[in-house]
Amino acid sequence: MRSQEDDRNALIASSDDGRSGSLATPEDLEAVRAYLARALEDNTRRAYADDLRAWIRFCDARHYDRYPLTPVSVVRYVEHLAATGKAYKTIERRVTGLRGALKAAGHPVDEAVAAAARTALSVARKDIMREPGRRGRGKATAFTIAELRAMSAACPATLAGARDRALVLLGFAIAARRSELAALHLGDVRQVPEGLEVHVRWSKTGTERFPKVPYGQHLATCPVRAWSAWTTRLADRGRTEGAAFPRIDRHGNLGDQLSAEGVGDIVTALAAAADLGHRTAHGLRAGMATEARRAKHDAVAIAEQGGWTRNSREMLGYMQIIDSWEDNPLHGIGL
Structure with a gap:
């Protein structure tokens, strides 16, 4: 299957070799390159x-x-x-x-x-x-539900604490990448009687998705209640549109949209505050997949929630973590 990059380079090449677009000036060609690079x-x-x-x-x-x-x-x-x-x-x-x-x-x-x-x-x-041993840090460690509770409890009773709790819990619920959380706007999340309907408009893969987030069983880890508490505090500050997760300075002043790196820093800092050691934001994405599989949910439903393709190697790797224990062939053979 051709990618956007393949199409972009084919067009640039055709302009370069004179087979098409032969009337283009050097300025036109450079403008085309710059425009296509935005893909x-x-x-x-x-x-x-x-x-x-x-x-x-x-x-x-x-x-x-x-x-x-x-x-x-x-x-x-x-x-x-x-x-x-x-x-x-x-x-x-x-x-x-x-x-x-x-x-x-x-x-x-x-x-x-x-x-x-x-x-x-x-x-x-x-x-x-x-080689003996292992190079690199390996895959991001998936957050468990128990760890989410600890992170939620570590959030202070401040505006930033309300933001961070909503960010972590919603990020887990929709298996979000850092960049997806950073790009989320308030209008992308709609509260309905069943919970939240989220529109992930921007994705690393260039596709959008519409995950649904039902109410949680526990107050401390309910993404819906955390989102409601956070947006209520935003509304009290007169902020009803714009970035879902803006910057907040040490004086509690609201700023512009967090970067993907800023989202990652929040998750890492919150994990450290919960005594979980050094963890990264990708653990939210991995955590949803593994915890949902542990609860016996279908791989197709998990893929749709997190925006994976159904044969995604990344997602199947998370599935294997759980399945290799739950469906281990050594169970019940009398060892």
């Missing part, structure tokens, strides 16, 4: 820039040409990343990010280089798997 999300652009900087540092230290990539240079790059202790996922992301950044800039990597990169990554993965 890349902010997080993707930042990641691409970081991957390019890492590649440039590597090349400059060895007096390699930065571009074009060659099979030799890209293999040596993978070797370098592996030798410096990077986790396999980091190595893979650096290489694919570099390729994506060049492609987005109108300089796709040729197949010989791509094939060399794939082979080098395979070798690096095998070497790392043979």
Whole structure:
């Protein structure tokens, strides 16, 4: 299936080689590039820039040409990343990010280089798997319901505390990414007799979804009541539209929309306040999937709530965490 990036680069290439758009001026072409580049999300652009900087540092230290990539240079790059202790996922992301950044800039990597990169990554993965111990931090630890209660209890009785409780509980309930919570507006959440109807307008994958959030069984972890308490306090401040989760300074003054990084900082700080150690916001997304599966909910319903595709490797990985214990073939065999 063609991606937005494939379509964008095809259009740029067709303008470059004169087969179409031959009357376009250089200014027109640059305007087209800039417009199509907006298909890349902010997080993707930042990641691409970081991957390019890492590649440039590597090349400059060895007096390699930065571009074009060659099979030799890209293999040596993978070797370098592996030798410096990077986790396999980091190595893979650096290489694919570099390729994506060049492609987005109108300089796709040729197949010989791509094939060399794939082979080098395979070798690096095998070497790392043979090592004792584990590189990197691994997957984000999923938040459990008990941990959500602890985080809710750690929220102070302040405006910021009301915001943070609503952010964490709603984020868990809809399996939100940091960026999705940051982009949420007050008008995207509608309270109905059954609970909340949420419109996730913006997503990393470019798709929208409409998760439903029923009332919780416990006051401390009910996303609906937490949202109602938070928006009531916002309304008392005259804020009835705009960002669902704005910044709040130390004096309690409301600011503009939180960034995705700001959302992550809130979750990490709240987890630390609840004595849960260092945790990340992705644990909310992982937590909904694992806790819903633990409660025997269907994978399709979980996928729809969190915006996963039904065969998502990420979601199926969360399912496996629970299923490997609940449906373990060693149960009941007399061990």
